[in-house]
Amino acid sequence: MSLNTQLIRSLKAPARPVWEEPPSKAGLTAKTGFVMLCCLGVLGPLWIVIVTSLSPKPVIDQVGGLVVIPQGITFVNYTELLSGGQVSRAIMVSVGVTLVGTLFSMAVSVLAAYGLSRPGSLGHRFFLMTMMATMFFGAGLIPTYLLVQSLGLTDTYLSLILPSAVSVFNILVLRAFFMGISPELPESARIDGASDLRILLTIIMPLSRAVLAVISLFYAVGYWSAWFNASIYLTDQQMMPLQNVLIQLVQKNTEAPTGLQQAVRTGQLSALGLQMAVMVLALIPVAVASPFVQRHFKKGMLTGAVKG
Amino acid sequence: MAAVSAAAAKDRVPRRTSRAGKAGKVPFRIRLRRDRALILMTLPVIVLLLLFNYVPLLGNVVAFQEYDPYVAGNGTTAIFHSPWVGVEQFSRMLDDPLFWSATKNTIVLFVLQLVFFFPVPIALALVINSVIRPRVRAVAQAIMYLPHFFSWVLVVTVFQQILGGAGIIAQTLEKHGWSGFDLMTDADLFKFLVIGQAVWKDAGWGIIVFLAALSAVSTDLYEAAAMDGAGRWRRMWHVTLPALRPVIALLLVLRVGDALSVGFEQFLLQRYAVGAGASEVLDTYVWNMGIQNGDFSYAAAVGLVKGVIGVCLVLGANKVAHLLGEQGVYQK
Numbered sequence: 002m003s004l005n006t007q008l009i010r011s012l013k014a015p016a017r018p019v020w021e022e023p024p025s026k027a028g029l030t031a032k033t034g035f036v037m038l039c040c041l042g043v044l045g046p047l048w049i050v051i052v053t054s055l056s057p058k059p060v061i062d063q064v065g066g067l068v069v070i071p072q073g074i075t076f077v078n079y080t081e082l083l084s085g086g087q088v089s090r091a092i093m094v095s096v097g098v099t100l101v102g103t104l105f106s107m108a109v110s111v112l113a114a115y116g117l118s119r120p121g122s123l124g125h126r127f128f129l130m131t132m133m134a135t136m137f138f139g140a141g142l143i144p145t146y147l148l149v150q151s152l153g154l155t156d157t158y159l160s161l162i163l164p165s166a167v168s169v170f171n172i173l174v175l176r177a178f179f180m181g182i183s184p185e186l187p188e189s190a191r192i193d194g195a196s197d198l199r200i201l202l203t204i205i206m207p208l209s210r211a212v213l214a215v216i217s218l219f220y221a222v223g224y225w226s227a228w229f230n231a232s233i234y235l236t237d238q239q240m241m242p243l244q245n246v247l248i249q250l251v252q253k254n255t256e257a258p259t260g261l262q263q264a265v266r267t268g269q270l271s272a273l274g275l276q277m278a279v280m281v282l283a284l285i286p287v288a289v290a291s292p293f294v295q296r297h298f299k300k301g302m303l304t305g306a307v308k309g
Numbered sequence: 310m311a312a313v314s315a316a317a318a319k320d321r322v323p324r325r326t327s328r329a330g331k332a333g334k335v336p337f338r339i340r341l342r343r344d345r346a347l348i349l350m351t352l353p354v355i356v357l358l359l360l361f362n363y364v365p366l367l368g369n370v371v372a373f374q375e376y377d378p379y380v381a382g383n384g385t386t387a388i389f390h391s392p393w394v395g396v397e398q399f400s401r402m403l404d405d406p407l408f409w410s411a412t413k414n415t416i417v418l419f420v421l422q423l424v425f426f427f428p429v430p431i432a433l434a435l436v437i438n439s440v441i442r443p444r445v446r447a448v449a450q451a452i453m454y455l456p457h458f459f460s461w462v463l464v465v466t467v468f469q470q471i472l473g474g475a476g477i478i479a480q481t482l483e484k485h486g487w488s489g490f491d492l493m494t495d496a497d498l499f500k501f502l503v504i505g506q507a508v509w510k511d512a513g514w515g516i517i518v519f520l521a522a523l524s525a526v527s528t529d530l531y532e533a534a535a536m537d538g539a540g541r542w543r544r545m546w547h548v549t550l551p552a553l554r555p556v557i558a559l560l561l562v563l564r565v566g567d568a569l570s571v572g573f574e575q576f577l578l579q580r581y582a583v584g585a586g587a588s589e590v591l592d593t594y595v596w597n598m599g600i601q602n603g604d605f606s607y608a609a610a611v612g613l614v615k616g617v618i619g620v621c622l623v624l625g626a627n628k629v630a631h632l633l634g635e636q637g638v639y640q641k
Contacts, residue, residue: 017441018528020535035436036445040452042509046467049477066480067470109353116350123337123344128351135362137566138620141612142592143599144368145361147378151385164361167354197346218458226460229574233600244462248578251466280466287458292451298517 047284054078054277061271078278081270086260087246088279094158095225095243099286102162102224107217109167114175115201132169149234160234161227161242168223171216178212179205211297218294222287243283250276372398372610378603391606398610408611410586411594418500418571418590425504427564430515431553435545437516438523450520453513461574464510468502469493469582493579496587503575518556526552558635566623569615591615 017023024032049067056068057075082088116122117129145164154160186208187200195203206213228244235241241249250258257265257272258279264270335343374391381387402408433453440446456464470476473493482490492498526548534544573592580588585597591611599608 018532020532022535022541032436032439036440036449039433039513040449043452043456043513046471050467050470064480065484067477069477109357112350113354116347119344119347122347123340124348124351128355131355132358135358137623138366138616140362140365141369141609141616142595143371143605143609143612144365146600147368147371147384147388147605148361148365150378151383153383163357167357167361169358172354197350201350222458226458226462228460228462229577244460247462247466251469277470280463284459284463288455291455291458295451295454296447298454 047288050277050280054274054281056271056274058268058271058274061274066273067277078270078274079282081261081264082258082275082278082282087258088243088282090239091241091243091246092282094240098158098161098242099221099224101158102166103217103221105162106166106168106171106220106224107213110172110175110216110220111201111206111213114172114179115197115205117172118176118179132172136169146233155234156236156240158240161230162224164230165223165227168220171219175209175212175216178209182208214294215297218290221290225286243279247279247283250279369609369613369616371606372613374606376606376609378605394606398607399614401607402610402614407589408594411589411591414587415569415571415590418503419568421500421504422507422571423564425501426507426512427561429508429512431519431557433512434516434519434523435549438520438549450513450516453516455513456510457514459510461510461578464506465575465578468506468509472502473582493582494584496583499579499583499587503572503579506575507572518560519553522553522556523549555635558630558633562623562626562630562635565626567619568622569619 049069052071053061053068055074055076055078056071057073057077060068060072083092113128113132117125117132119125149155149160149164154163182205186204190200190204226244228242228248231240231242231245232248246258257270257275261270261275265272265275341348368385368388371388371391373393373395374388375394375397376388376391378384378387380390437446437449437453440449459467472478473491476491476493479488479490482488492502495502530548531544534548539547569591571590571592573590573596576588576590576593577596580593589597592615595608595612595615597608598604598611602608
């Protein structure tokens, strides 16, 4: 009962200001319909992908392709994909690169953002200019490629992390947030003899959890979604991350992941079901993580927009 | 938004001026001692940027060479052993029909994006902003932000499964006797398909900046306008849209400055489906000539031309914004 009233209260619109005319019935219907249509446009395709990945092969064959209305559920596609083989290895690679890359990016970005958060410190202007200038030009694909090659990074996972490790935009957002923290806190810590590193770790970072979460998500999504660097710097198919495996499966129409081709040919598994399952595996981490940090997005983007 | 920055600035102003005032007098060695921790913290990022953003700038010299990566031990030393050819690569560009077709595609796509993509987040933000139930609003926002975090691989695949020849629409049509539906490989419709993908992926995310600007508009303005007899639409025209103007100008400057980058991964991923003719933009042309064909010097020349024009566009667009009284990307 109390839960119900609570729910109703939360769904009820807050009081409309007296000067605002009540909306017309038609306008309200049109607006509601439009918002629902937008949400359906996003969720509909995802629904179809998920349902198809969970459908047994006879259902997929009977429908003749993607399944919209679920008729029976099986996890066989997932158990097959995750029990070793090409896709399991690719997931390990992607998870590893994302974890290591995000940690590395966050470490250097937070340090730099704090290092640049005190105007008037030595080299402050110079460092800031060096950073911001890179937002206006790119060196170009070919010179970057030649450099990564000469550094001997090709065919190592470092080539997926180092060239894209720093996002100046993210650093500026972090810096703007750090500068917004009231200066009395770090100052008093300094008087008590704390070093800059200690101030960063024990005062600034605990106060910045929201923005740290958002920026970590940005970096993690970047690493998780990246495929182009892997496609030009890695030659060994065994090393490919998940996105690249997905490209091979869906874009170039290979019928099934290596190791499962036999099962597809003999009709035990559906190639389409497997492809959809790989897609779901690739989108689960971002779909799960992003709503959690969503409430901080506006704050993070706002500080960036103001001071960027 | 302006209020936030003003408040933050007020907090810091005395502090900053006092530090800046001191900075002139404090000797360099003492400043170095005082700030060495800060400098050490900044260095890793500076080193990474120097290595991966500034050093490759020098690599653009291969555009003036007939670069051969195998003439010496590794890619960099090969630069010192490759013959110089002056501007030959650039004059090659003038007579290259593929280069011009890629340029044309890029410009057409930029215009289409400006017309069909750019206004969508503004319109969406106005609609979402008028939804006043907080719970409904939060859920709708969460759903609309979601596709921004999907990789281009996923987005292109989703579109392929819906609109492609083996996709769900084609299936349904085929059951009813129409066959041959395949938007994904239609070169004429490709440009609009690409815009559709961009809208699906990023239009929802784009509203975030506009919502932030809208939340900073004082409700007093709306109330005063309503008192003066302005209806819903007049209030939107005279209060809401002027409040969005600086943000729109800023995003427009950024977009025009980046006009020659209309998307790279998106086009590369659909190259096989739709063919190089329709999907070739300047960025993919550089990739194709350089990485695929090994014609590094020519590809670097194309990239260099694109980069130089890009920098000019950013500066030019910013200048125009200043002339029109907007703030632009950086302040004067």
